[in-house]
Amino acid sequence: MIGDKKRILFVDDDPSLLAGLQNVLHRDRKRWDMVFALGGEAALEEIGASRFDVVVSDLRMPVVDGAAVLAVVKRRAPDTVRVMLSGSDCESASGDADALLVKPCSAVTLRATLERLLGG
Amino acid sequence: MGSQAKRATGEDPDWNSQRLGVTTSVSRVHVLAEMTAQRQVEVGRLFIKLLIAQWVLATVVTLAVPVWDRQLSRAACLVVGTVLAVIPLLLLVKRPGLAATRHVLTVAQMTWSALLIMILGDHAETHYHVFGALVLLALYRDWRVLPTAVAVIALRAVLWPVNVYGPDWSWWSVAEHAGWVLFEVAVLAFACVRGAREMRDAAMQLARLQRTKTIIERAVEDRTNELLESAERYRALVENTEAITFEYDTVARRMLYLAPQATRLLDCSLGDLEDDRFLEDAIYPNDRERVAAQLAELATGKRSWSDPIDCRLQTREGRVVHVRTFLSARAGSRRIRGMTIDFTRQRKLESELQQSQKLESVGRLAAGVAHEINTPIQFIGDSVQFMAQAMEDVMAVVAQQQAIIGALSAGVPAAELAGAVKDASDAADEADLPYIVEELPRAAERALDGVERVGTIVRSMKVFAHPDKADMAPIDLNHAITSTLTIARNEYRYVASVDTQLGALPPVTCFAGEINQVILNIVINAAHAIGEIHAQTGTRGKICVRTAHEGDHVVISIRDTGGGIPDDVRDRIFDPFFTTKDVGQGTGQGLSIARSVIVDRHHGALTFETTPGVGSTFHIRLPVRTAELERRAAA
Numbered sequence: 001m002i003g004d005k006k007r008i009l010f011v012d013d014d015p016s017l018l019a020g021l022q023n024v025l026h027r028d029r030k031r032w033d034m035v036f037a038l039g040g041e042a043a044l045e046e047i048g049a050s051r052f053d054v055v056v057s058d059l060r061m062p063v064v065d066g067a068a069v070l071a072v073v074k075r076r077a078p079d080t081v082r083v084m085l086s087g088s089d090c091e092s093a094s095g096d097a098d099a100l101l102v103k104p105c106s107a108v109t110l111r112a113t114l115e116r117l118l119g120g
Numbered sequence: 121m122g123s124q125a126k127r128a129t130g131e132d133p134d135w136n137s138q139r140l141g142v143t144t145s146v147s148r149v150h151v152l153a154e155m156t157a158q159r160q161v162e163v164g165r166l167f168i169k170l171l172i173a174q175w176v177l178a179t180v181v182t183l184a185v186p187v188w189d190r191q192l193s194r195a196a197c198l199v200v201g202t203v204l205a206v207i208p209l210l211l212l213v214k215r216p217g218l219a220a221t222r223h224v225l226t227v228a229q230m231t232w233s234a235l236l237i238m239i240l241g242d243h244a245e246t247h248y249h250v251f252g253a254l255v256l257l258a259l260y261r262d263w264r265v266l267p268t269a270v271a272v273i274a275l276r277a278v279l280w281p282v283n284v285y286g287p288d289w290s291w292w293s294v295a296e297h298a299g300w301v302l303f304e305v306a307v308l309a310f311a312c313v314r315g316a317r318e319m320r321d322a323a324m325q326l327a328r329l330q331r332t333k334t335i336i337e338r339a340v341e342d343r344t345n346e347l348l349e350s351a352e353r354y355r356a357l358v359e360n361t362e363a364i365t366f367e368y369d370t371v372a373r374r375m376l377y378l379a380p381q382a383t384r385l386l387d388c389s390l391g392d393l394e395d396d397r398f399l400e401d402a403i404y405p406n407d408r409e410r411v412a413a414q415l416a417e418l419a420t421g422k423r424s425w426s427d428p429i430d431c432r433l434q435t436r437e438g439r440v441v442h443v444r445t446f447l448s449a450r451a452g453s454r455r456i457r458g459m460t461i462d463f464t465r466q467r468k469l470e471s472e473l474q475q476s477q478k479l480e481s482v483g484r485l486a487a488g489v490a491h492e493i494n495t496p497i498q499f500i501g502d503s504v505q506f507m508a509q510a511m512e513d514v515m516a517v518v519a520q521q522q523a524i525i526g527a528l529s530a531g532v533p534a535a536e537l538a539g540a541v542k543d544a545s546d547a548a549d550e551a552d553l554p555y556i557v558e559e560l561p562r563a564a565e566r567a568l569d570g571v572e573r574v575g576t577i578v579r580s581m582k583v584f585a586h587p588d589k590a591d592m593a594p595i596d597l598n599h600a601i602t603s604t605l606t607i608a609r610n611e612y613r614y615v616a617s618v619d620t621q622l623g624a625l626p627p628v629t630c631f632a633g634e635i636n637q638v639i640l641n642i643v644i645n646a647a648h649a650i651g652e653i654h655a656q657t658g659t660r661g662k663i664c665v666r667t668a669h670e671g672d673h674v675v676i677s678i679r680d681t682g683g684g685i686p687d688d689v690r691d692r693i694f695d696p697f698f699t700t701k702d703v704g705q706g707t708g709q710g711l712s713i714a715r716s717v718i719v720d721r722h723h724g725a726l727t728f729e730t731t732p733g734v735g736s737t738f739h740i741r742l743p744v745r746t747a748e749l750e751r752r753a754a755a
Contacts, residue, residue, distance in 0.1 A: 014495050016566050020502030023563050026555060027509065060491065062614045062660060087491030103494040107505045 005033040006118050007050070011043040011057035011069055012085070024107040032114070040064025044072060051077050054117055056101070059086040070096040081117045147331060152323035157217045159319070163259045164216040167225060168209060170256070174232055175205035181239050190238050191282070197239055204228045204235065219264070222257075226265045229253040230272035234283050242286050247297075251304055258308040261315035266305045273301055364460045370415075371454045375399055385443070385462055387435040404432035404440060410723075418447065425449070430463065430720065442467040470716065477709045478637055481644070482585070488610030492577050496570035503563040503570070510560055513551035520544035580606035584636045594627035597635070597674060597742075598667055604639045605665065612647035615654040616661040616680070623668045626744055634717045635742075638726075641710035642678045642738045649682020649736065661735075669744075673724070676740040684732040694726075718742070 012018050018036040025034060035052070037043040040061050047055070047069075055073050059066035070082045074096045084097035085105065099113060178201045188194045208228045211221040233250040240246050250273065257265050277284045277294065285293045358365050359379050367376040378393050392398050403411055411431050417423035428444045435441065442463040449456040524540050583603035605618055612618065643663065650661030661681040668675050685693060694715045718726040722742055730736040 014499070016570065017495055017499045017502075019562065019566060020499030020506070023506035023559055024502040024509070026506070026552065026559075029552075060610075060614055063658070065614070087494040103491075104497040104501050107502060 005031060006053040007033045007035070008054045008056065008114065009035045009037060009043065009046055009052045011037045011040065011055065011061075011066065013039045013058060013061040017058075021110075025111070028111065040066070040069050043069045047073055047076060052080055054081045054083060054114060056083040056085050056114075059084055067096065083113070083117070148324050148327040151327040151330070152320055155319055155323050155326070160217045160222075160260065163256075164212040164221075166256065166259070167229075168212050171205050171209055171212075171228075174236070175201055178232075178236060178239055185239075185241075190241075191280075192238065197235065201232075201235055201239075204232055219262075222260055222262060222265050223268050226257055226268045227272050229257065230269050230276070234276050234280065237283055242283075250301070254304055254308055258312055258315075261312045261319060263309045263312040263316075266309050266312070270301065270305055362462060365458070366460070367455055367457045369455055370419075373400075376455065382460075385435070385441060385460075386433065387437040387439060392436065402433045402435070404434055407431040418449075473709065474634070474637070474713050474717070477713050478633075480709075481637070481640055485607055485611075485640075489577060489581065489607055491610050492607075493574050496573040500567045500570035500574075503567040506563050507560060507567070510551070510556045510563075513547075514553070514556060517544060517548045517551055517553065520547055577606060579603070583632075584640070585633065592629045592631055594629045595632045595635075597625050597628050597630075597676070598622040600632060600636050601639055601665060601667065601676065604636050605643065608640055608643050608647070611644050612650070612663060616647060616650045616663050619662060619664045621664070621666045623666070625667055625669050625674050628674055628742055628744055630722055630742060631717070634721060638714040638717050638740065639676065639678070641714050642740075645710065646678060646680030646682060646736070649680050649684075651682075653681070653683055672744050673741050674744055676742075677737055678740075679735060679737040681735040684734060684736055685728070685730040686732065690730070693728075 010018060010021055012021075015038055018038060022034070022036055025032070028034070035046055037046050040057075041064050043055075043057065044064060046052075052073075055070065057066040057069045066084060066086070070084065073080050073082055081099070082097045083099045083101060085101045085103060087103045099117060101110065101113060179198060182194055182197045182201070185194075190197065192200070205228075208221070208225040211218065211224055215221050230250070230253065233247070233253060236249055237243065237246045254266070254269055257269065273284075277297070281289055281294075284297060359381060362381070364379045364382045364385060366378040366382075368374070369376055374396050375393070378399070380390060380393070382388075382393055383390055386392065386402055388398070411429060414423060414429050418425060425448055428446045430442065430444050433441050433443055443460050444463040445458050445460045447456050447458040520540065521544055524537055524544060527537055527540070528534065580603035583600060584607050601622065602620070605620070643665075646663045650663070653659065653661060663681075664677075664679040666675075666677045666679075668677075694711050715726050718724045718740055724740065724742040726738070726740055728736055728738045
């Protein structure tokens with residue numbers, strides 16, 4: 001059962017935003033194994049430690065930004081689906097992303113997008 | 121023209137004689153002729169008197185002599201004497217300069233000697249008449265008359281020896297007489313030649329003097345014309361341009377000169393320009409104190425003469441015009457001179473430019489602010505969504521539990537309720553009640569915190585965008601700085617942290633919107649400078665914002681750890697349209713407008729220090745006393 005769970009990594013530099021996501025996606029805990037990384041550096045550690053089915057990252061972050069995180073994901077795990085969750089729709093900076101979500105993004109949209117990307 | 125005029129002042133004699141080469145000789149000859157003619161007239165007048173006197177004397181003597189025993193009869197003597205007087209007299213009067221006149225006069229005078237000797241009875245002393253007549257003839261300074269005289273004397277001696285030598289003449293007396301005559305003639309000839317030469321020299325001198333005089337007169341005329349032309353040119357320059365020149369007596373507080381086109385600027389009549397009261401009142405009331413203070417600062421040397429004074433004027437028709445005045449004064453003089461230009465159009469353009477720069481930065485800020493707001497909105501939404509779900513889940517569990525409790529209290533046996541209890545327990549599991557209990561308060565707090573964050577940003581926007589007022593108002597500068605930093609946060613927070621050390625400040629009277637704009641421009645520049653370093657090395661920088669109260673000024677210092685400003689652009693960073701950024705990244709107006717706002721609008725100072733590789737610090741100095749000025753102006 002645990003082995004079938006899809007693994008999703010959420011990356012943002014704002015703890016409140018991560019906490020909000022965690023709250024709203026709590027009801028999906030049984031189908032999705034969700035990890036929340038505060039900032040790009042923490043995300044890189046997680047990516048180095050295990051593999052994920054989806055990585056959802058904020059774009060603009062200090063030190064290591066979302067583009068850098070997704071670039072690393074693409075290099076190390078090309079199968080992982082990459083989603084950019086950005087405050088502004090700057091598509092130019094989301095070259096390595098498979099999907100782009102714009103903040104504010106409702107739980108319904110987020111969930112639907114993730115379901116689509118994970119194939120249901 | 122100018123150089124010619126200078127040369128014509130006679131500093132260069134070579135050039136002068138060259139310039140007047142032809143006229144010189146003509147004029148010398150002319151002057152000599154004039155002098156000669158004058159001399160001939162003068163000598164002629166002398167001879168006219170002499171001839172008349174001679175004739176009167178001879179006539180009287182001829183008639184008075186009682187016994188007449190001369191070689192000629194009494195009547196013949198009277199006739200000859202009259203002829204000898206009338207002919208030369210006529211010539212002297214009609215043709216005083218003619219050579220023939222002189223020769224006829226010479227012949228007449230020599231003959232008169234003979235006649236007088238005879239009339240006076242061969243008096244030996246009468247012979248002196250010959251010598252005297254020769255001397256007087258020599259006054260003509262014409263040696264040519266002397267041979268004529270000698271010829272007449274010789275002829276007389278030959279034809280009428282008795283008349284010359286007396287009745288008992290001898291060869292010795294002939295030789296003696298001839299000797300004296302020739303000696304005197306030689307001396308006189310010498311004197312004539314010398315005299316003529318002197319006269320020529322004198323003529324030359326006179327001609328030169330006249331020439332010099334002509335040159336000087338011509339030069340004076342040229343210079344006078346030039347001066348008139350120059351005065352006219354300057355008058356045209358001064359009175360036909362839009363710039364209004366004036367001269368003002370600071371002690372008497374009177375306008376000494378004011379260019380007439382000032383009537384157009386002030387919508388007034390020429391008569392109004394004479395009215396010093398009207399002119400003083402033309403300065404816009406709110407600007408009077410400041411203008412007076414700036415003039416005082418000029419006098420004490422606190423303000424440089426090269427800094428123009430800007431103020432508003434109100435015209436007769438009530439229009440308000442912005443003018444800029446450049447002043448100058450000679451040291452120690454109570455008079456100041458100046459030039460005033462209508463600055464209204466530029467002022468309008470400036471404010472439009474400032475407005476467009478403001479829009480530009482608002483535009484770029486909007487994206488940043490949207491980002492800043494979107495994050496809290498995102499988690500507010502998520503948190504509230506979670507709270508709603510949790511409420512729903514809890515309500516479902518509670519409803520099931522209520523149903524079980526209701527059944528139990530109605531006496532339904534517990535065994536029959538096993539299914540319902542299991543459902544309720546499953547629902548509680550599904551809802552994860554412990555999680556909800558733990559997270560609900562946090563979610564609520566987070567949502568409230570998010571609302572506060574959005575509120576802060578929106579309030580900051582309002583403070584920043586501070587609706588521009590026409591006049592200054594006192595503001596809390598620290599609050600303005602904090603707000604500006606908040607809305608600019610997205611510009612710097614990924615590359616730098618901000619450290620604020622805000623000291624206690626008095627309220628500063630200023631154009632708040634403009635000051636915020638300046639702080640924003642400098643902070644954004646700092647963020648960009650740090651951003652460049654960050655892009656190369658990945659190190660985060662720091663922006664330090666300090667405020668301090670120093671005497672009658674407040675100082676805002678904004679320090680960054682960017683790359684500093686390169687030497688070669690340091691002098692140009694305040695130039696309009698100067699930018700080192702790529703096209704589209706900036707209009708190059710930021711610092712130029714910052715300077716204009718701080719220096720021109722607030723009479724403060726905007727300076728910077730920079731060390732390549734270490735960073736830059738910008739200092740904004742604003743006078744606090746503008747508040748007092750405004751109050752006093754308002755009062």
